[in-house]
Amino acid sequence: MEQDSWIVRLHNWRVEHVSDKMFLLILAFIVGLLAAVAAYSLHSIINLIASLLTSQFERSRANWLYLVYPVVGIYLTSLFVRYIVRDDISHGITRILYAISSNKSRLKSHNTWSSVIASAITIGFGGSVGAEAPIVLTGSAIGSNLGQLFHMDRKTLMTLVGCGAAGAIAGIFKAPIAGLVFTLEVLLIDMTMSSLLPILVSCVTATCFTYIFSGDAALFTFHLDNEWTVQRVPGCLLLGISCGLVSLYFIRTMSFAEGIFARFKDKPHVRLAIGGTMLSLLIFLFPALFGEGYTSINLLLNGKTEADWYRLLDNSLFAGHVTMLIPYIALVLLTKVFATSATNGGGGCGGTFAPSLFIGCFSGFLFSRLWNIYEIGVYLPEKNFALMGMAGVMSGVMHAPLTGIFLIAELTGGYSLLLPLMIVSVSSYLTIIIFEPHSIYGSRLAKEGKLLTHHTDHAVLTLMNLESVIDHDYMAVSPDMELGQIVNQVSRSRSRVLPVTDSGGMLMGEIDIMHIRKVLFRIELYHHFKASQLMEDPVSTLLDTAPMTTVMRTFEQTGAEWLPVVDTDKRLKGYISRQRLYTLYRKMVHDMSED
Numbered sequence: 001m002e003q004d005s006w007i008v009r010l011h012n013w014r015v016e017h018v019s020d021k022m023f024l025l026i027l028a029f030i031v032g033l034l035a036a037v038a039a040y041s042l043h044s045i046i047n048l049i050a051s052l053l054t055s056q057f058e059r060s061r062a063n064w065l066y067l068v069y070p071v072v073g074i075y076l077t078s079l080f081v082r083y084i085v086r087d088d089i090s091h092g093i094t095r096i097l098y099a100i101s102s103n104k105s106r107l108k109s110h111n112t113w114s115s116v117i118a119s120a121i122t123i124g125f126g127g128s129v130g131a132e133a134p135i136v137l138t139g140s141a142i143g144s145n146l147g148q149l150f151h152m153d154r155k156t157l158m159t160l161v162g163c164g165a166a167g168a169i170a171g172i173f174k175a176p177i178a179g180l181v182f183t184l185e186v187l188l189i190d191m192t193m194s195s196l197l198p199i200l201v202s203c204v205t206a207t208c209f210t211y212i213f214s215g216d217a218a219l220f221t222f223h224l225d226n227e228w229t230v231q232r233v234p235g236c237l238l239l240g241i242s243c244g245l246v247s248l249y250f251i252r253t254m255s256f257a258e259g260i261f262a263r264f265k266d267k268p269h270v271r272l273a274i275g276g277t278m279l280s281l282l283i284f285l286f287p288a289l290f291g292e293g294y295t296s297i298n299l300l301l302n303g304k305t306e307a308d309w310y311r312l313l314d315n316s317l318f319a320g321h322v323t324m325l326i327p328y329i330a331l332v333l334l335t336k337v338f339a340t341s342a343t344n345g346g347g348g349c350g351g352t353f354a355p356s357l358f359i360g361c362f363s364g365f366l367f368s369r370l371w372n373i374y375e376i377g378v379y380l381p382e383k384n385f386a387l388m389g390m391a392g393v394m395s396g397v398m399h400a401p402l403t404g405i406f407l408i409a410e411l412t413g414g415y416s417l418l419l420p421l422m423i424v425s426v427s428s429y430l431t432i433i434i435f436e437p438h439s440i441y442g443s444r445l446a447k448e449g450k451l452l453t454h455h456t457d458h459a460v461l462t463l464m465n466l467e468s469v470i471d472h473d474y475m476a477v478s479p480d481m482e483l484g485q486i487v488n489q490v491s492r493s494r495s496r497v498l499p500v501t502d503s504g505g506m507l508m509g510e511i512d513i514m515h516i517r518k519v520l521f522r523i524e525l526y527h528h529f530k531a532s533q534l535m536e537d538p539v540s541t542l543l544d545t546a547p548m549t550t551v552m553r554t555f556e557q558t559g560a561e562w563l564p565v566v567d568t569d570k571r572l573k574g575y576i577s578r579q580r581l582y583t584l585y586r587k588m589v590h591d592m593s594e595d
Contacts, residue, residue, distance in 0.1 A: 007149065011150055011151065014150065020156075021194075023150075024156060024159065024160075024198050025197065025198055025201055027143075027146055027147070027150075027160060027163075027198075028160070028163045028198035028199070028201040028202045028205070029201055029202070029205050030146065031139065031142055031143045031146060031160060031163045031164050031167055031202050032163065032167040032170075032171075032201065032202035032203065032204070032205030032206040032209070033205055033206070033209055034139075034142045035135070035138070035139035035142060035164055035167035035168045035170075035171050035202070035206050036167065036171035036205070036206040036207075036209035036210045036213065037209070037213075038116055038135055038138045038139065038142070038168070038171075039135050039139075039168060039171040039172045039206070039210065040171070040210060040213040040214060041116065042116050042119065042120055042131050042134070042135055043131065043172075045116075045120040045124065046119075046120050046123045046124045046131060046291070046292075048124070049120065049121075049124025049125065050123075050124050050126075050290075050291055053065070053069055053124070053125065053126075054290075057315055058315070063287075063315055064284070066126070066280065066283045066284040066287060066290065066315075067280040067281070067283075067284050068280070069125045069126045070125060070126040070127060070128075070276065070279045070280050070283055070290075070343070071272075071276035071277075071279070071280055072125055073121055073122050073123075073124065073125020073126060073127050073348065074122065074125075074127065074272060074275060074276050074279070074343065074346045074347045074348045075272060075276070075347070076121050076125070077118050077121045077122045077127075077347055077348050077349050078268060078272060078346075078347030078348075080117060080118055080121065081114075081118055081347070081349065082268070084114075085110055085114045085118070087108065087110065087114075089110075089111065089114050089115050089118060089134075089137070089349060090344055090349065091133075091441075092115060092133035092134050092136060092137030092351055093133050093136055093137065093165075093186065093187075093351065093441045094441050094442075095107070095111075095137060096136065096137060096140045096161065096165060096187060097187065097441060097442060099140075099144065099161065100158055100161060100187065105144055105147075105154060105157035105158040105160075105161045106144055106148060106157065107137075107140060107141040107144040107145065107161070108141070109141070109145050111137055111138065111140075111141030112138055112141045112142050112145060113138070115134035115135070115137050115138050115349060116134060116135070116138055118134070118348075118349035119131050119134035119135075119349045119350050119351075121349075122343060122348035122349050122350050123291050123292060123350055124291075126279075126283055126290045126291055127279070127291070127343040127348040127349075127350055128279060128282070128283070128289045128290070128291070128293070128336065128339035128340050128342075128343050128355070129292075129340050129343045129344060129348060129349075129350020129351060129352070129354065129355065130292055130350055130351045130352065130353040130354025130355055130357075131172070131292060131350065131351070131354065132168075132169070132172055132351050132353035132354055133350065133351020133352065133353055134349060134350065134351060135168045135171075135172055136164075136165045136168045136169065136351075136353075138164075138168065139163075139164030139165055139166075139167050139168030139171075140161045140162075140164040140165045140168070141164065142164050143157075143160035143161050143162070143163045143164030143165075143202075144157060144160060144161050144164070146160060147160040147161075155194075158195075159194070159195040159198055159199070160198075161187070162183040162187055162195060162199050163198050163199050163201075163202035164202070165179075165182065165183050165186075165187055166179035166180055166182060166183040166199045166202050166203050166206075167179060167202035167203060167205065167206035168206070169182045169203075169407075170202070170203040170204075170206040170207045170210075171206035171207065171209070171210045172210075172219070173219055173407060173410065173411050174207050174210055174211065174218065174219070174410070174411075175207070175406065175407050175410035175411055176200075176203035176204050176206075176207045176410075177203075177406045177410060178403055178406045178407035178410055178411075179199075179202075179203040179206070179207075180199055180200060180203050181400070181402040181403050181406055182400065182403045182407075183199055184402070185398070185399070185400035185401075185402055185403050186398055186399075186400050186403065186439065186441060218411060218412065219294065219411060220294070220297060220298055220301055220411055220412050221298060221301065221302055221412070222301045222302070222383070222387060222412035223302070224384070224416050224417065225304070225381065225383070226381040226384060227416070228384070228416070228417055228419065228420050229378075231377075231378045232378060232380060232420065233423065234377060235368070235371060235377060235378070235380045235385070236388065236420045236423040236424050236427075237423060237427050238367075239364060239367050239368075239385060239388060239389060239392060239424050239427075240392050240423060240424040240425070240426065240427025240428045240431065241427055241428070241431050242363065242367055242392075243360060243363055243364075243389055243392025243393045243395070243396055243424060243427075243428040243431075244392070244396045244427065244428040244429070244430070244431025244432045245431060246333075246359060246360075246363050246392075246393055246396070247356075247392075247393050247395075247396025247397045247428060247431075247432045247436075248396070248431075248432055248435050248436060249337070250337050250352075250355075250356065250359060250393070250396075250397055250440070251397060251432075251436055251440050253337045253338070253341070254337055254340070254341055254352065254440065257337070257338065257341030257342075257345060258341060258344075258345065260345070261274070261275065261341070261344075261345030261346075268347060271345060271346050271347055272346050272347050274342075274345070274346065275341075275342040275343065275344075275345045275346020275347065275348070276342075276346050278338065278339075278342040278346075279339055279342040279343055279346065282335050282338065282339045282342070283339065285316065285317065286316060286328070286331060286332045286335060287314070287315040287316050288312055288316075288332050289332065289335065289336060289339045292354045292358070293336075293354065293355075293358040294354070296312060296332075296358070296361075296362075297357065297358060297361045297386075297390075299311055299312055300312075300361055300362070300365045300382070300383065300386045301361070301383050301386055301387060301412070302383070303382075303383065306322070306325075309325060310322050310325060312325065312328065312329070313325065313328060316328075326366070326369065326370070326373075329362055329365065329366050329369075330366060332362060333359055333362040333363060333366060336355055336358055336359050336362075337355070337359070340352060340355045352397065352440060353394075356393050356394045356397040356398065357390050357393075357394060359393050360389040360390035360391065360392055360393030360394055361386045361387075361389055361390045362386075362389070363389045363392070363393055364385040364386040364387065364388050364389020364390065364392065365382050365383075365385065365386040365389065367380075367385060367389065368380040368381070368382045368384075368385035368386070369382055384417060384420075387408060387412060387417065387421075388408075388417065388420055388421055388424045389424070390404075390408050391404035391405055391407070391408040391421045391424055391425045391428075392404065392424040392425055392427075392428040393428070394407065394408075394425075395424075395425040395426075395428045395429045396428040396429060396431065396432040397432075397439065397440050398439045398440065398441065399429065399432065399433070399436075399438065399439035399442075400439065401422075401425040401426050401428070401429040402425075404421070404425040404428075405418070405421045405422055405425045408421055409421060466544065466546065466547075466548060466551065466565075468584070469551075469576050469577075469580055469581050469584060470544075470565050470573060470574040470575070470576055471495075471574050471575050471576065471577060471580070472573070472574040473494070473574075474493075474495070474498075474499060474572075474574060474575055475489045475492060475493040475498055476498070476499045476500070476501045476505075476572065477489055477498050477499070477500055477501075477511070477531045478500070478501070478502070478503075478531065479500055479502065479508055479530065479531050479532040479535070480530055480531070480532070481530065481531045482526060482527055482529065482530055482531075483519065483520075483525060483526045483527070483528070483529040483530070483534070484523075484526030484527065486498065486511065486531060486534070487520060487521075487526070490513055490520070495562055495575065495577070496512060496513045496514055496561070496562070497510050497511070497512055497513070497562045497575065498510060498511040498513070498531075499564060499572055499575075500531050500532070500535045501572055504571065505571045505572055506569070506570050506571050506572070507538070507541070507564055507566055507570055507571070507572040508532075508535065509532075509535030509536055509537055509538070510535060510536060510537075510538050510564065511531060511534050511535050511536070512536065515536065516534050519534075538563070538564050539558045539560050539563075540554050540557075540558050540560065540563060541563065541564050541565070541566050541570075542554060542563050542564070542565045542566070542576065543565070543566065543567070543568065544565050544566065544567050544573050545568075551563075551576065551581070552581070552585070555578050555581065560578065561577070561578050561579070562575050562576070562577055562578070563575065563576050563578075
């Protein structure tokens with residue numbers, strides 16, 4: 001009670017002394033700071049666990065502990081989620097998209113910390129997933145819960161969710177522009193002036209505090225040795241197309257593997273056995289799959305000689321067999337998606353952000369290496385194309401070419417490669433959209449009609465709630481009711497339609513007052529007609545689970561003024577008024593269009 005009264009007093013003081021716009025900027029600053037703290041804490045814990053577990057490994061041979069650590073990590077994570085969190089925290093970015101489109105941008109309070117702990121355990125013990133999605137969920141949850149604490153409206157909550165996500169990306173990678181465009185492209189939040197400035201504040205704040213916490217060292221180091229030339233345009237175009245196809249492989253394989261693990265949703269021990277076994281064997285064969293894989297990425301981005309690249313083979317059965325480098329890279333590229341699926345499917349917690357960077361780096365290196373070996377054209381610097389491959393696969397998997405371009409440019413300081421990054425990212429995106437209309441994050445919600453988009457009409461319909469437009473106050477009549485009793489019901493009804501239902505509430509038909517007006521006031525007929533004789537079939541019915549796009553389309557096709565809503569057993573839930581629906585729709589369009 002004391003805490004609630006303190007919050008109320010603070011809220012009242014804020015309303016009186018601080019404008020809404022200024023307070024939103026203050027909250028954006030706080031969100032950016034907390035997102036940076038969360039990102040730094042997570043990476044610190046991951047590095048600490050990984051170094052404790054692997055610091056004594058021999059580089060020149062395989063290590064059998066790779067068979068043990070990942071299973072232990074997944075098991076500990078599943079115990080933490082099942083007995084402490086007691087909620088599903090997988091698919092972090094998809095969860096944010098769902099909250100924005102279907103839950104009024106409200107995320108649960110435990111999301112501000114649960115994903116950090118769960119993903120730290122998973123990745124620290126070798127889970128082949130990324131820490132970015134859990135941190136993005138954490139940052140968004142911080143923004144959402146701060147907004148809920150101060151009773152902010154839905155539009156402001158959405159902006160604060162965007163601030164948290166943008167701050168998380170900016171903090172993780174020290175890339176403020178990438179954080180901004182990530183929110184625009186992936187979370188699909190429109191950048192009006194009212195939301196642009198708070199998100200910028202969050203990005204800059206998170207980046208600055210990350211520099212304070214960890215110094216000026218970049219997550220990936222890259223030094224440009226070979227300037228880009230126009231003769232390499234064909235290579236860039238072909239790399240982009242290749243990255244688009246690799247992205248298609250990534251998305252389709254991930255969806256297939258998730259479907260397999262979903263069959264054992266209620267059997268966690270079976271999921272752990274399948275996922276843990278698969279992951280352990282893959283990491284034992286290909287240690288590059290251990291954890292986020294950023295060490296391997298840095299090897300490819302900084303290697304100057306073949307001796308540097310051969311270090312990828314360390315700790316594996318292939319150590320010392322330099323002729324196996326190309327097959328090893330190809331096999332790692334193909335199996336990474338299975339390792340990621342096994343980690344999450346087995347009970348671990350992590351995202352696909354880092355795996356897309358990992359696969360992109362390996363794809364770009366493999367493409368350029370084979371190009372140079374077979375002398376297909378002008379020489380392509382492997383490290384440059386490894387960098388561009390990261391942007392290409394990220395653009396394809398996330399359907400976010402701007403994020404891919406600016407993230408990689410900011411991440412590595414590779415602005416001198418900005419034009420080829422654009423070529424690769426755009427060509428990858430144009431390739432993937434031929435096969436997949438939605439990103440890996442949005443495809444699940446798109447199938448349910450719950451994905452928010454930049455198309456204003458569709459976005460408004462997605463945000464609308466069917467329950468909010470159903471009128472439950474209807475006057476139902478039984479099929480045996482006589483006309484005289486029906487007239488009495490008409491006098492008390494607010495609509496021109498009376499539903500006819502049986503004793504179980506099942507809709508049998510409806511009586512349109514305008515259609516019976518010829519007999520409505522003829523007293524001599526009051527005992528001659530019953531509802532069953534006067535009722536008609538409704539022009540259409542709506543399921544209570546129907547998306548709003550279907551509701552709006554049904555009204556347009558039928559021209560009806562009222563439509564009944566029924567459940568799957570055809571029991572009447574209520575009616576929707578065309579006038580009420582369009583009034584709410586116009587109001588939401590107006591609210592979304594305001595700055």
